[in-house]
Amino acid sequence: MKGDSLNDQLKEARKHADRGKTKNAVKSLEQFVKHARDPRKVTDAAVRVVLVRDAEALIARLRAPAGG
16 A cells, blocks of 8 residues: 555655655654554564664654754
């Protein structure tokens, strides 16, 4: 299903971010986190932790005020 893979969500987030659509980029990253937390999609627990941590850091950065 299109948009269901982790890679698809990252591509969508990047596309939105490149176009200045921060809210859409955040939504795509939130979907990425949802999928990354699923042990059926990411079987290695350590990898899940890193993927979620890094995606949440990107979300925080995108939500931060400009110049901050």
